[in-house]
Amino acid sequence: MTARVTSGPAGAGASAPGACRHVLGLSAPGPGELAAAAARLADVLRENPRLPLHTLARSLGTAPHYPARLAVVAADAVEAAEALTDGEHPARVQGTAVPGEQSVVFLLPGVGDHHPGMVAGPYRSLPRFRRRLDEVAELLLPVLGADVREALDLSEAVLAPPQPAGIDLAALMASRRAGPAHRGGFDRPLTAQPLVFAVEYATAGLLIDVGLRPAALLGYSIGECTAMCLAGVLDLPRAAAVVAARARAIEATAAAAPPGAMTAVVAGAEELTGLLGDDVVLAAVDGPHLCVLAGPADGLAKVEDRLDGAGIASRRLPVEFAFHSPAMAGAVAPVEEAAARAGLSAPATPMLSNLTGGWLTAEQATDPAYWSGQLRHTVRFDENLANALALPGPVLIEVGPGRSLGTLGRTHPAAGRDTGVLATLGAPGEPDPFARALAGAWVRGLPVDLSVVAELSED
Numbered sequence: 001m002t003a004r005v006t007s008g009p010a011g012a013g014a015s016a017p018g019a020c021r022h023v024l025g026l027s028a029p030g031p032g033e034l035a036a037a038a039a040r041l042a043d044v045l046r047e048n049p050r051l052p053l054h055t056l057a058r059s060l061g062t063a064p065h066y067p068a069r070l071a072v073v074a075a076d077a078v079e080a081a082e083a084l085t086d087g088e089h090p091a092r093v094q095g096t097a098v099p100g101e102q103s104v105v106f107l108l109p110g111v112g113d114h115h116p117g118m119v120a121g122p123y124r125s126l127p128r129f130r131r132r133l134d135e136v137a138e139l140l141l142p143v144l145g146a147d148v149r150e151a152l153d154l155s156e157a158v159l160a161p162p163q164p165a166g167i168d169l170a171a172l173m174a175s176r177r178a179g180p181a182h183r184g185g186f187d188r189p190l191t192a193q194p195l196v197f198a199v200e201y202a203t204a205g206l207l208i209d210v211g212l213r214p215a216a217l218l219g220y221s222i223g224e225c226t227a228m229c230l231a232g233v234l235d236l237p238r239a240a241a242v243v244a245a246r247a248r249a250i251e252a253t254a255a256a257a258p259p260g261a262m263t264a265v266v267a268g269a270e271e272l273t274g275l276l277g278d279d280v281v282l283a284a285v286d287g288p289h290l291c292v293l294a295g296p297a298d299g300l301a302k303v304e305d306r307l308d309g310a311g312i313a314s315r316r317l318p319v320e321f322a323f324h325s326p327a328m329a330g331a332v333a334p335v336e337e338a339a340a341r342a343g344l345s346a347p348a349t350p351m352l353s354n355l356t357g358g359w360l361t362a363e364q365a366t367d368p369a370y371w372s373g374q375l376r377h378t379v380r381f382d383e384n385l386a387n388a389l390a391l392p393g394p395v396l397i398e399v400g401p402g403r404s405l406g407t408l409g410r411t412h413p414a415a416g417r418d419t420g421v422l423a424t425l426g427a428p429g430e431p432d433p434f435a436r437a438l439a440g441a442w443v444r445g446l447p448v449d450l451s452v453v454a455e456l457s458e459d
Contacts, residue, residue: 020054020075020125020457021125023438023450023453024056024073025439025442026041027068034070034094038070038084039084042080042085043081045080046077051077054457067097069094069095069442070093071092071439071442071443072091072093072439073432073439074091091436093443097443097444098418101392102420102446103394104215104446105215105218106230106397107396107400109196109398109401110219110220111192111222113400113427114192114196114402115428118199122203125457126456127457127458127459128456129202129203132201132205133201133202134149135236136201136202140244144244144247144248146190151186193250194244196222196226197225200400201226201230203400203434204226206434207399209452209456210449210450210456212441212446216349216391217231217349217350217352220381224374225243231350231365232349233346234344238342239342242335242338245334245338246331246338249334253329253330253331257321258296259296259297261297261300261319261322262293262300262316262317263292263300263304263314264290264292264317266289267312267313268289269291271312275306275310275312276303277299277302279299280294281378283322283324283325284378284380285381287385288382288413292379294323296322300322325376328375332372333372335368336368336371337368339368339372340368345366346362352384352388354374354384355374357386382412385409385414386414389415389416394420395444396409396421396422397423398423399424401425401427403423406423420441
């Protein structure tokens with residue numbers, strides 16, 4: 001039986017600034033036929049090294065698909081031929097389409113993993129992404145008085161050494177919460193939060209365009225505001241206004257407050273009972289054995305001493321304010337006023353609540369007090385993940401920079417062997433993360449329309 005070939009371009013990545021990357025997908029009834037098809041296609045590409053891959057995309061993008069699948073990411077025919085025939089090539093994804101229902105869950109990060117060059121490739125090479133990011137930036141401009149695009153390096157990707165192998169949860173949390181003292185004004189709430197919202201909105205739109213419509217949405221802190229917009233709780237202009245008001249309120253509150261601090265703790269919430277005192281609180285429960293504490297700097301230092309005495313590992317995070325704690329009280333009224341003006345609706349797409357850990361109700365979404373509570377109280381991300389992973393065939397797609405949320409999902413006790421985890425923008429130094437995410441999604445059998453992907457760099 002003849003194998004089918006499909007292909008399409010996706011966003012340029014850090015490995016080849018300025019080059020348009022393509023996702024080439026091969027499918028066949030079984031592994032042997034798939035290998036033979038890959039070899040034949042590689043021969044054709046070697047014989048025709050100038051063959052434009054977008055032509056192949058247009059001609060084969062609508063072909064039917066079989067269970068055995070192979071996808072490669074390449075900029076030209078020579079690179080594609082190499083990846084097709086090298087079983088260890090890093091730009092190659094191979095597997096079998098997962099049978100049965102799969103539930104796509106968009107994970108929308110908070111601040112911390114964002115970096116200046118995080119969308120350089122997609123912004124240059126994908127007009128739809130660029131238009132969406134520009135739209136949000138223009139909406140934010142009059143309410144912020146600044147252009148969030150000025151904080152981004154949109155000319156070329158920023159490279160950094162690849163992340164080390166293995167999972168160090170405390171290091172994970174520390175690395176994703178770099179503070180103003182470490183990256184200048186890039187991490188100011190007034191810059192970082194609207195910027196993350198804009199990037200997530202543009203990335204989510206691109207995923208939906210190619211067929212990856214979420215069954216559920218799960219945001220982390222400011223990421224929950226992006227989820228609210230995607231779920232239809234409020235439209236884009238009103239969401240941008242709320243995000244800007246939230247960021248302004250947080251920045252003003254932080255500037256007026258005494259020094260605060262946050263600490264990542266390798267322990268579950270129950271293990272911390274009796275160790276926190278009156279002025280230090282759980283800012284986040286990110287996993288069964290990972291929490292974040294927040295409070296006054298001197299009070300947190302005392303708690304860290306008690307943790308050390310109890311043999312519990314902790315790491316101070318490089319932030320200068322106690323987020324998701326009572327220290328946010330000054331932001332409550334401005335955030336509630338902004339939410340009340342926004343005209344809130346019930347979510348049209350199921351989404352999870354950081355505040356409760358469960359599914360967001362219509363009553364919560366439309367209550368301005370929920371929005372300030374989500375800002376001030378514990379992020380119950382561990383419970384959020386448990387609920388998301390209970391969906392049929394969950395596939396977690398991190399819609400924004402970094403891999404932190406996906407790593408927490410992969411290591412969660414509720415994650416199964418077949419649980420999918422994909423990252424769209426990845427970390428600095430990762431080559432072609434968006435293209436690779438589409439390749440991985442297609443190989444899993446998710447409804448990625450490669451004929452639409454083929455047009456992303458053209459329209």
